[in-house]
Amino acid sequence: MEKGNNKKTEEFLKRFSYKVAPSAMKEKILSNALRRHKTNQVKAAFLRKGFAGCLLTLSIVIAVDATITQAQNRRFSSFLDNKQEAAEKAKEEWSMIKDIIWGPLDSSDNIMKKKFLGTQKIIEKKGRLPEWRESLEKEFE
Amino acid sequence: MNLEELYDRYGEKLYHYLVLRLGSCQDAEDILQEVFYRFSHYSMRWKWIKNPKAFAFRVVRNEANRFLKRKIKQQKTMELNPDYKNAIASVIQGPDQESENLLARSLSQLPDNQREVILLKVFEGMTFKEIARICRLSANTAASRYRYGLSKLRFFLEEKHGKGK
Numbered sequence: 001m002e003k004g005n006n007k008k009t010e011e012f013l014k015r016f017s018y019k020v021a022p023s024a025m026k027e028k029i030l031s032n033a034l035r036r037h038k039t040n041q042v043k044a045a046f047l048r049k050g051f052a053g054c055l056l057t058l059s060i061v062i063a064v065d066a067t068i069t070q071a072q073n074r075r076f077s078s079f080l081d082n083k084q085e086a087a088e089k090a091k092e093e094w095s096m097i098k099d100i101i102w103g104p105l106d107s108s109d110n111i112m113k114k115k116f117l118g119t120q121k122i123i124e125k126k127g128r129l130p131e132w133r134e135s136l137e138k139e140f141e
Numbered sequence: 142m143n144l145e146e147l148y149d150r151y152g153e154k155l156y157h158y159l160v161l162r163l164g165s166c167q168d169a170e171d172i173l174q175e176v177f178y179r180f181s182h183y184s185m186r187w188k189w190i191k192n193p194k195a196f197a198f199r200v201v202r203n204e205a206n207r208f209l210k211r212k213i214k215q216q217k218t219m220e221l222n223p224d225y226k227n228a229i230a231s232v233i234q235g236p237d238q239e240s241e242n243l244l245a246r247s248l249s250q251l252p253d254n255q256r257e258v259i260l261l262k263v264f265e266g267m268t269f270k271e272i273a274r275i276c277r278l279s280a281n282t283a284a285s286r287y288r289y290g291l292s293k294l295r296f297f298l299e300e301k302h303g304k305g306k
Contacts, residue, residue, distance in 0.1 A: 006288060006291045006292060006295065008295070009291045009292075009294055009295040009298070010263065010291065012298070013244075013259070013263045013264075013294075014263065015235060015236050015240070016233050016234065016235045016240075016241075016244060016264075017233070017234050017264075018153070018154075018157045018232055018233060018234065018264060019231070019232055019233065019234045020153070021152070021153045021156050021157070021232075025156070025170060026148055026152060028170075028174075029148065029152070029170070029173055029174050029177050030144055030145060030148055030177065032174050032177075032178070033144060033174060033177035033178040033180070033181050034144065034181065036178045036181075037178060037181040037182070
């Protein structure tokens with residue numbers, strides 16, 4: 001490869017130049033590129049909004065679910081506590097009533113026993129001794 | 142840098158490069174459109190690009206390579222567009238019609254990589270360093286491709302018409 005010959009070829013090539021590109025092409029290319037860009041932007045914005053919407057819905061669902069679960073747990077635990085308390089209270093009351101009813105009386109007195117057993121429900125309902133019982137107790141005293 | 146400014150600076154150069162590379166005005170226009178569509182996404186990035194010309198040429202080159210790959214897959218053989226001469230004649234202006242035809246015929250016979258370097262060096266006036274950056278080569282490889290390309294071109298020119306000296 002001779003350097004001189006390449007120089008001549010280069011000189012031959014330099015006699016050529018570019019023609020001016022058609023002017024309509026500029027508008028066509030730019031308008032098409034911008035149109036596609038705008039369409040893409042609209043699509044992207046739409047997708048972004050959709051994604052944000054999905055995310056929001058999901059977070060709302062999670063929050064609501066968490067709130068409901070928490071409320072349920074709270075209600076269930078309070079229900080259990082109340083039940084337990086009520087049971088304990090009833091037990092205490094019943095032992096108190098039992099003391100009041102059976103304590104001072106003779107346990108072999110079957111008639112009285114039956115009578116007192118029949119009054120259990122009244123006591124439970126009213127929360128106090130019937131009047132005849134109170135008077136009976138006073139007599140015994 | 143907005144799109145219009147970008148087109149004013151590099152649009153025509155890129156178009157010429159594409160026509161000479163692909164041998165078809167229509168394909169060149171399509172690819173240029175695709176490239177400008179890509180540029181529309183890069184509006185913020187131009188500030189950070191050191192050599193916008195080389196960057197633009199690299200994007201165009203990549204897009205042209207992609208297009209050629211697709212074409213090769215479709216055709217299964219690497220064939221230049223039969224209208225290559227017409228395409229060259231539509232973008233290059235010579236002293237006379239005969240010289241234009243001669244150059245078109247000779248350029249169409251060059252291997253693609255050598256033709257590319259010659260086009261960038263002679264018609265775009267780029268340095269080997271810039272060409273190397275665009276084509277992802279070393280500057281020495283670009284220079285040797287240019288030398289080999291020129292001697293081949295000279296051979297084709299001499300062989301056919303005894304011109305080019």
